[in-house]
Amino acid sequence: MHNNGNHSNQLLFQQEKPSLFADVIVPxxxxKILTWSIPAEWNNRVQQGSRVxxxxxxxxxxxxIIKRLHTDVPxxxxxxxILEVLDEAPVVMPEQLRLWEWIAQYYCSTEGEVMMAALPAHLKLSSESVIQYNDGHTVAIQELSDKEYILTEALEIKQQLNLGEIQSLLDSNNVxxxxxxxxxKGIATVWESIQETYKEKTETYVLLAPVYRNEAALEKLINEWQxxxxxxxxxxxxxxxDRTEGQVTKAALLKKSGVTSSVLEGLVSKGVLQLEKRSVDRLPQVAKQLDxxxxxxxxxxxxxxxxxxSMQQHAVTLLHGVTGSGKTQLYIxxxxxxxxxxxQCLYLLPEIALTSQIVRKLRQHLGGYVGIYHSKFNANERLELWNKVKSGEIQVVLGARSALFLPFCNLKLIVVDEEHDSSFKQYDPPPRYHARDAAIFYASVCNAKVLLGSATPSLESYHNCLQHKYGLVILTERYGDLQxxxxxxxxxxxxxxxRKQKVILTEAMKxxxxxxxxxxxxxxxxxxxxGYAPYQLCGTCGWIPKCDQCDVSLTYHKSTQKLxxxxxxxxxxxxxxCGACGSQDFRQKNFGTEQLEELLDQTFDNAVVARMDTDSVRGKHSHENLIRQFEDQRIQILAGTQMVVKGLDFDHVGLVCIPDADGIMRFADFRAAERAFQLIEQVSGRAGRKGEKGKVVVQLFDTANPIIPFLQQHxxxxxxxYEVAQRQLFFYPPFSRLIMLQCKHKDQTTSWMACDALAAWLRTKYDKYISGPAEPPINRIRNEYITxxxxxxxxNAAFLEQAKADIKTAIVEMQHQEAFKRVRVSIDVDPQ
Structure with a gap:
């Protein structure tokens, strides 16, 4: 713990002029990056990438984090x-710092925001206000209010409290x-405390005392204890x-023997057994072997x-392999x-839902060389994996987009599987980076190769292949000659x-x-x-219940009986x-996975039905357990959202049903056709992966949609x-770069006027490139109106950089106006 008393290093600094300075990224x-001076005594301890x-x-x-050491006086x-040096060795590699800088520059964020996203929680420390009791105060109890007396009494007992403890004590946030x-009144002083939060996991091991480690002494002891x-x-x-496992933990021994800990303590007190605490890994230990x-x-x-x-000739190669073609085996x-x-290798997946099947495949072939990194792991586990990657102990990391920030020491291959997936894009909080594009930059820094994989590549990646910027390898056959x-x-x-409004499953689909x-x-x-129903509707006047804070209809969830x-x-x-007419005639419109599961369960009473979505899969291992049950054919029908689409491989799926394809295609977005094609093609790819040819049944009203023939022909x-011609006509990516600005304020008029002021400033240079101001389809979220x-x-790279600089200037100019000081502006480069 560190406080801000008369710090000896500050006194030293006053006496001796510093010659070394550090640019430090703070979370x-x-x-801008600020500069701090280095007290002379620490000149040999500070390093780029270490924490101070x-x-x-x-x-x-x-x-x-120290970004740069130099002698330039600001x-x-x-x-x-600086007040203290925390690390003997850097926690962040130079290549990571270059990645942070690029993400901050390209995506219009700051390196501090990137640091917040990149570092595990235990490496991000900030001070906390601590209130300490002053024993020498002379204030009488009568001079204190009730709350002051309660707090004084607590401080007298405990000597110091943090703000959280005081809030709990006084049952108030305003303390x-x-x-x-x-x-x-001199009763307390306030200081700032920083404390390391990571603690090693320890396990108590049981050992035989040295005196009994020869057979004769041990045999004599056993005879005496009959x-x-x-x-x-x-x-x-x-x-x-001990003889079968090689080492014995206290917990395992007590469980195996069925005796109480007091019996074990008796053997320890008699000098027969010894207890020893050891640091242990939180990460599972798997043998390092290749198969x-x-x-x-x-x-x-x-x-x-x-x-x-291709990887010899190109920095980036796209593997366009149809669903079920065996792309994962090539990656392995x-x-x-x-x-x-x-x-070292990094294997990126769009979200953790994919990892359980892939982990088993990777562990089967690559054993303990593989480490897993995603949001379901706790802070301690993430820090331990961070350190193992930094030391080179783990050579392959499988993870979602945040795994990109791990401190690789010899990274030479990055695989981005399902590279088209929009989950690779981070939205809130900033930085709003795209993991695929950031991976390509990171690979250039590390002198590594990037392999993108997809059955339905993004138009941008496929366009780059046709422009010969990326290599392209096509795999058109399914594994095992399946169609x-x-x-x-x-x-x-x-x-x-x-019956149109009532039909979820047509007779033909059933x-x-x-x-x-x-x-x-x-x-x-x-x-x-x-959910059960995407919205409720008053049958009399058509009123729909909406969220008080967001401009969206509320979804009915039957499991919670709430909206x-x-x-x-x-x-x-x-x-x-009804909030409009007072009627009590409510109807549920459309359907979600919860209602779909219920209907399937009622219709096919001889089949076991399960649901896979973010509501049903919440625990650390619940997703993996559900997948295993489906693999083992203990579940016959699986209803779900995109979780069932992405990369899962099931041997016995004969049919895939899409009862509401219109819901996939009807979006006011230039990527709507691309997303619909990708989603339907990906979900259809789950059918017929072993044995007979699979079938896909799609229900929709819009049978004239131009993407239908392409889907039927795969x-x-x-x-x-077809799609790239539409994009070129309307100047959308891959022919342009998009930057989306959003103005947010609790007052709708202020939000609109601020965005209009921003547009007016930018139109002086970018008039023909600007669309808006406009309200998005959902124009209020968390009580803020969005324009x-x-x-x-x-x-053009130079033009784009100048535009970003001008946007930042325009935002500053706009926010300098009194009416717009509290308007929040977010910048999203390459929005998805």
Whole structure:
């Protein structure tokens, strides 16, 4: 713990002029990197990438990262000295610092915001105000208010309290006036405390005392203890465990022997056994061995050779392989080759939902060389993996987008699987980076190669291949010579008019599901909305309950019997009386996965039905358990959202159903057709992966949609040619770069006027590139009104950088106006 008393290093600094300075990144929003001086005694301890304690403002302190050491004296302000050096070795590598700088510059954020996203929680330290009791005060109890007396009494007992403890004690969040009064009366002082939060995990091991480690002494002891059965049982259990396992933990021994800890303590007190605390890993220990005898098909062998050749010639290569073609096996082969060369690899997936199946495949072939990194791991586990990657102990990391920030020491291959997926884009909080694009920059810094993989590549990546910026390898055959599934269309316009609103599963779809179940095959039913009903509607006047804080309709969840806002998370009681006309005639419109699961369960009573969405899969291992049950065919029908679409590999799925394809296609977004094609093609790819050819049944009204023929032919190149012509016509990516500005304020008029002022300033230079101001489809979230401004800019690096600089200037100019001081502006470069 560190406080701000008469710090000896500050006194030293006053006596001796510093010659060394450090630019330090601190984990807060600061437009520029600030400089601190280094006390002379620490000149040999400080290093680029290590953490130091620095003071920002009057008292707040942070653990910052040294970005640069230099001898340039800042001319604009007097530097403060750093207060402490926390690390003997850097926690961040130079290549990471370059990545942070690029992300901050390209995505219009700050390096402090990148640091917040990049570092594990235990490496991000900031000070906390601590209130300390002054024993020498002379204030009488009668001079104190009730709250002051309560706090004084608590301080007298405990000597010091933090603000959280005081808030709990006084049952109030507004404790600052009380603390201020105690400080003014001399009863307490306030100082800032920083404390390391990571603690090693320890385990108590049981050892045999040295005197009994020879057979004769041990045999004599056993004979003597024939009349002490409990102690003898424990000793024999220990000996058996020790000889079979090699080491014995206290917890495992007590569980195995079935005796109490007092029996063990008796053996310890008699000098027979010893207890020893040891630091242990939180991460699972797996043997480091490679087993890569994969039986490649002829198409895979050709693709592997082409990949190896392409990666020699290109920094980035796209593997466009149809669903079920065995792309993962190729990744494993390339990563195994990298491991044998002593190199590190990063395998990025769009979200953690994909990891459980992939982890098993990777562990099967690459063993303990693989580490996992994603948000379901706790802070301690993440820090331990961070350190193992930094030391090179872990050579392959499988993770979601945040794994990009790990401190690799010899990174040579980055695989970005399902590279088209929008989950690679970070939205809030900033930095709003795209992990695929950031990975390509990071690879250039590390002299590594990037392999992008997808059955439905993003138009931007495919365009870069056709422009020869990326290498392209195509794998058109499914593994095992399987054919891609047939896609059958059911036209909902043919359903009788009176039943249109009620039909979720048409008779034709039910019949296909029944046929599939009779063949002992499994069924996946995809619906891209969770909850029971996306909205309730008054049958009399059409009023729809909406969130008080967001401009969205509330979703009914039957499991909680509440209405949920899927944007801010607020829940509301069910609407029973219309807020407009007072009617009690409510109807549930459309359907979500919860209602779909219920309907399937009622319709197919001989089948086990389960649901996979973010509401049903919440625990650390619940997703993996559900997948295992489906793999083992303990579940016959699986209903779910995009979780069932992305990369999962099931042997016995014969049918995929999409009962509401219109809901996928109807979006007011230039990427709507691309997203719909990707989503339907990806979900159809779950069918027919082993044995017979699979089938896909799609229900929709919009049977004339131009993407339908491309889907039925599984023809991505033809879809690309159609869609890219539309993009070129309207100057959308890949022919332009987009920057989205959002003005947010609790008053709708202020939000609009601020955005209009911003647009007026930017139009002086970028008039023909600006669209807006406009309201987004959802114009209020968390009680803030949103107004948008879109810039479609030419793909010219210098022009883009100048535009970003001008945008930042325009925001400063706008916020200098009194009316717009509290308007928040977010900048989203390359919005998805």
């Amino acid at each position: 807060i929003y600061l437009p 304690i620095v003071q920002v403002g009057k008292s707040k302190r942070y653990a910052g 001319g604009l302000y007097e530097t403060k000295p 600052y006036p009380v603390v201020k009064k105690l400080v003014e 009349k002490a059965p409990k102690q003898l049982d424990l000793l024999l259990s220990f000996l058996h465990y 890569v005898n994969i039986q490649f098909s002829a198409a895979q062998k050709t693709a592997l050779q082409q990949l190896q050749e 082969q390339l990563m195994a080759e990298a491991i044998q060369r002593g190199e 891609l599934p047939d896609i059958d269309i059911i036209d909902l316009k043919q359903v009788p008019e009176s 019949e296909r599901i029944n046929q599939t179940l009779q063949q002992n095959k499994q069924v996946i039913v995809f619906q891209n909305r969770r 949920h806002c899927h944007y801010c998370g607020t829940t509301y009681p069910l609407a029973k009386t 023809d991505f190149p033809a879809f690309y040619q 948008e401004l879109l810039l479609k800019l030419p793909r």
